[in-house]
Amino acid sequence: MSSSSTSVPANKRLDVDGHNLPPSPTPSSPSNGKNKYSLATELVYTESNDQYNASSVPIYQSATFKGEGNEYDYTRSGNPTRTHLERHLAKIMNAHRALVVSSGMACLDVITRLLHPGDEVVTGDDLYGGSNRLLKYLSTHGGIIVRHVDTTNPDSVAAVLSEKTAMVLLESPTNPLMKVVDIPTLSSLAHKANPKALVIVDNTMLSPYLQNPLDLGADIVYESGTKYLSGHHDVMAGVMATNSPELGDKLYFPINASGCGLSPFDSWLLLRGIKTLAVRMEKQQANAMAIARYLESHGFKVRYPGLKSHPQYDLHWSQARGAGAVLSFETGSTTISERIVAAAKIFAISVSFGCVNSLISMPCRMSHASIDPATRKERALPEDIIRLCIGIEDVGDLLDDLQQALVRAGAVKITPDGIEALDAAEGETKATRELTDEP
């Protein structure tokens, strides 16, 4: 039985105490896909009709439900807490239907089950390492042909599209190079090449608060709920959404069949996290903008779509409402980058992003280590790249912490005007000299 069928039969039977109470909870209303209020309000506004007027949606921590032919029988197939979350997300994601699973990767696993051997998938040359790993597995074991191209260039994408293209998988901005892709143009190119091709957008970098790929021509949007939606790094989750009822049913099938639907407790945690998405994101991206400007003004090559220097700045702002809170920068030397990461104190060395805490990482060693070094080189992923995921801390503290890390790592030279990034050659020479000089 579907975990989010549109008509919820009213439970008219008396409960054990003889009350004729409404089902609990009733869904958060998607209002036929149209939000009644602005997004910040919709994030916190739920129309729960709990039998005891609980303000927070109850956790239905039950594997089974008694009876026969009812809305719920078994939590793998559907659970009221999960349903409430799915309906709330459908509203927020401007979607007919949303489905929630155990991780962002579980979303891509469910979505790629729509493929058949021989199908072609067109995707980017900068892609989250785990997505790359799953696609590689499917091309090695599942007979799927995967074409990695520069998705920032519609001509490169058009050159590999054909009637064999079953799926186009896009990230925008990409992880970790923050490349922006033209979602409407690529969607129409894909649908022109094959009207049945599905355009899938991984929206993890921005969340529905900042970008709605379904409104830009995508067929399915998904994201790692582990990131901004939850915001506290206390839950793993994945959410996907579509406006096609048929696709919604096709996605539900493997969730029920394999059992990757989000657990009741994790659904509740995600619902709680979603309520603060707007305030967290506003603060995080304001902090990120200040840090991006700071690094750029001191001579670092910074990749962040909030900066005017971003090569697809105008494109980004034509399809998104904000720049998010992830940025990356280069130092010219992997040794210096390693030292910066080690010297930071407030910025925790950690994978992931979207959390209230600020994080620092070297993607080639961490989130993208599953992409082999030769492929990383081929795809121009700089080994020295540092990714910063900005949290909600005081921005002055973050800037101080970053500055002391840059100075202690020897990533900057002192000039009469303050500090300035070493250029790439200076960085490499300095790091090599220091390594040679080490006793």
Ligand SMILES: Cc1ncc(COP(=O)(O)O)c(C=O)c1O
């Ligand atoms: C862009 C992107 N998509 C998908 C995922 C997968 O999400 P999860 O870790 O929740 O499986 C991640 C990170 O893990 C990611 O960075």
Ligand SMILES: N[C@@H](CCSC[C@H](N)C(=O)O)C(=O)O
């Ligand atoms: N060891 C994990 C690494 C997870 S990376 C998480 C996140 N997407 C990020 O970009 O930091 C793995 O192998 O998947």
